Amino acid sequence: MPTDDPLWRCFALKIAYDGTRYAGWQIQPNGLAIQQVLSESIAHVLGHPVSIQGSGRTDAGVHARGQVAAFGTSAWKHTADKIVRAINQHLPKDIAALECREVIGAFDPIRNAISKTYRYTIRNSSVPDPLGQLYHWWIPRELDVQSMRAGASKLIGTHDFKSFETLGSTRKTSVRTVYKLEVQTVEALAGREILIEIQADGFLYNMVRNIAGALVQIGKGRFGPSWLDAVIDSKERDSESQTAPARGLCLMSVQYPDSLYIDLPSDRSNKT
Amino acid sequence: MPTDDPLWRCFALKIAYDGTRYAGWQIQPNGLAIQQVLSESIAHVLGHPVSIQGSGRTDAGVHARGQVAAFGTSAWKHTADKIVRAINQHLPKDIAALECREVIGAFDPIRNAISKTYRYTIRNSSVPDPLGQLYHWWIPRELDVQSMRAGASKLIGTHDFKSFETLGSTRKTSVRTVYKLEVQTVEALAGREILIEIQADGFLYNMVRNIAGALVQIGKGRFGPSWLDAVIDSKERDSESQTAPARGLCLMSVQYPDSLYIDLPSDRSNKT
Numbered sequence: 001m002p003t004d005d006p007l008w009r010c011f012a013l014k015i016a017y018d019g020t021r022y023a024g025w026q027i028q029p030n031g032l033a034i035q036q037v038l039s040e041s042i043a044h045v046l047g048h049p050v051s052i053q054g055s056g057r058t059d060a061g062v063h064a065r066g067q068v069a070a071f072g073t074s075a076w077k078h079t080a081d082k083i084v085r086a087i088n089q090h091l092p093k094d095i096a097a098l099e100c101r102e103v104i105g106a107f108d109p110i111r112n113a114i115s116k117t118y119r120y121t122i123r124n125s126s127v128p129d130p131l132g133q134l135y136h137w138w139i140p141r142e143l144d145v146q147s148m149r150a151g152a153s154k155l156i157g158t159h160d161f162k163s164f165e166t167l168g169s170t171r172k173t174s175v176r177t178v179y180k181l182e183v184q185t186v187e188a189l190a191g192r193e194i195l196i197e198i199q200a201d202g203f204l205y206n207m208v209r210n211i212a213g214a215l216v217q218i219g220k221g222r223f224g225p226s227w228l229d230a231v232i233d234s235k236e237r238d239s240e241s242q243t244a245p246a247r248g249l250c251l252m253s254v255q256y257p258d259s260l261y262i263d264l265p266s267d268r269s270n271k272t
Numbered sequence: 273m274p275t276d277d278p279l280w281r282c283f284a285l286k287i288a289y290d291g292t293r294y295a296g297w298q299i300q301p302n303g304l305a306i307q308q309v310l311s312e313s314i315a316h317v318l319g320h321p322v323s324i325q326g327s328g329r330t331d332a333g334v335h336a337r338g339q340v341a342a343f344g345t346s347a348w349k350h351t352a353d354k355i356v357r358a359i360n361q362h363l364p365k366d367i368a369a370l371e372c373r374e375v376i377g378a379f380d381p382i383r384n385a386i387s388k389t390y391r392y393t394i395r396n397s398s399v400p401d402p403l404g405q406l407y408h409w410w411i412p413r414e415l416d417v418q419s420m421r422a423g424a425s426k427l428i429g430t431h432d433f434k435s436f437e438t439l440g441s442t443r444k445t446s447v448r449t450v451y452k453l454e455v456q457t458v459e460a461l462a463g464r465e466i467l468i469e470i471q472a473d474g475f476l477y478n479m480v481r482n483i484a485g486a487l488v489q490i491g492k493g494r495f496g497p498s499w500l501d502a503v504i505d506s507k508e509r510d511s512e513s514q515t516a517p518a519r520g521l522c523l524m525s526v527q528y529p530d531s532l533y534i535d536l537p538s539d540r541s542n543k544t
Contacts, residue, residue: 190370
């Protein structure tokens with residue numbers, strides 16, 4: 001990053017995407033990545049190739065309403081918020097820039113994140129919903145939401161979440177702090193949705209989908225809520241465990257300290 | 273309809289669909305129709321060809337959360353609600369059966385409808401929403417919702433809606449009674465949605481999309497609410513008028529007299 005360039009500025013771009021047709025966030029040899037499509041659109045606006053870094057990867061089929069991507073340039077001469085519209089003009093309809101703010105040169109979207117919030121959506125109705133099928137896991141059988149809530153409460157706080165990590169990842173530590181884990185129900189077409197909202201200081205590979213899978217096991221009555229105490233203590237991924245499908249998962253927001261922003265929040269009212 | 277067959281029974285099936293990839297409700301030479309896909313699925317369940325009749329047509333790209341389709345058979349030996357799951361097993365993911373009730377043999381889904389309710393969804397935010405793009409009309413510029421509401425109130429009641437009918441239709445009368453026309457706002461991703469909910473005893477061709485287009489003109493300040501009085505009085509489609517795009521429109525429900533049902537409402541709780 002040419003920090004000796006006096007015109008060099010760094011930006012944190014908030015984006016949303018429908019992950020259905022993508023191979024995930026990260027650029028890779030097989031399949032189209034969101035990172036690639038986004039960097040090409042930003043490069044088009046800036047007139048030079050650009051490297052963008054996300055707050056973390058999302059897997060194939062996972063959606064986002066508040067992913068954050070950072071990039072630097074000396075080519076942009078306007079305020080940060082003005083770039084949003086320009087970028088959207090070059091993006092396909094399933095990716096959108098929502099907001100852009102200028103950040104300090106040392107901004108690191110992964111390391112500087114205080115916390116992230118994900119939502120996992122379950123459709124719980126005897127009949128499917130054709131208008132939401134790409135955004136939820138459909139479970140026809142009625143789930144016991146009270147038991148799911150009791151289970152969820154056991155995961156709040158600082159724990160070693162190794163048993164909720166899909167194998168193959170290489171993180172130094174599997175200790176994470178879950179700040180919030182709420183199980184809500186909302187009315188939906190001919191039934192209801194169960195929303196699992198989770199905020200933590202960081203997430204292991206597949207952690208949210210594995211937690212959602214475990215809560216569904218409890219909701220089905222296969223295990224009682226206290227089963228999760230044993231799962232946490234075991235510190236290994238159980239063969240009984242389920243990983244919830246990608247399409248129900250959405251990255252809702254990433255929280256950063258206010259001190260990293262060097263502008264005021266952009267005006268998000270309805271101006272063009 | 274072989275009403276002399278003592279085993280003959282008639283059913284009213286409530287269905288939902290994502291209209292995106294269809295050429296509309298009605299079977300036609302070009303493009304795949306929802307009516308066709310649905311009748312083939314029901315035929316598969318019953319073991320004989322079946323003719324289904326909808327409460328009305330929806331155009332290409334229009335969605336439904338409560339379309340009603342009627343069919344008759346002597347092949348079904350169980351209660352009406354039991355057929356829902358069987359039909360869903362043969363439907364593609366973008367069409368779903370929600371509920372089925374047995375109705376009198378003379379049931380006519382078009383003529384017997386007391387009223388229908390449609391919703392038109394406008395996304396009103398400076399940035400697009402990639403997760404809802406197929407289900408709304410995106411208008412970046414802030415609309416004046418108070419004026420839209422004032423305009424909407426002028427359309428409630430019995431009027432000749434000829435000026436809201438797209439040419440080419442051949443209805444006997446263009447007088448309709450609008451029972452409800454509400455303009456609501458709801459929070460959405462980085463902005464808001466404006467929901468136009470309309471209930472009437474019947475609708476002319478493109479009537480909801482033409483009303484939505486007119487209310488948007490008022491919301492943009494091109495005309496004041498009282499312009500609609502003049503539009504109604506003119507009784508002809510104005511060249512200034514806009515037809516809102518199909519993807520924002522959804523048929524929410526069709527209301528029938530209770531006396532046409534010969535069973536109790538099916539249990540829509542979460543049973544499999």
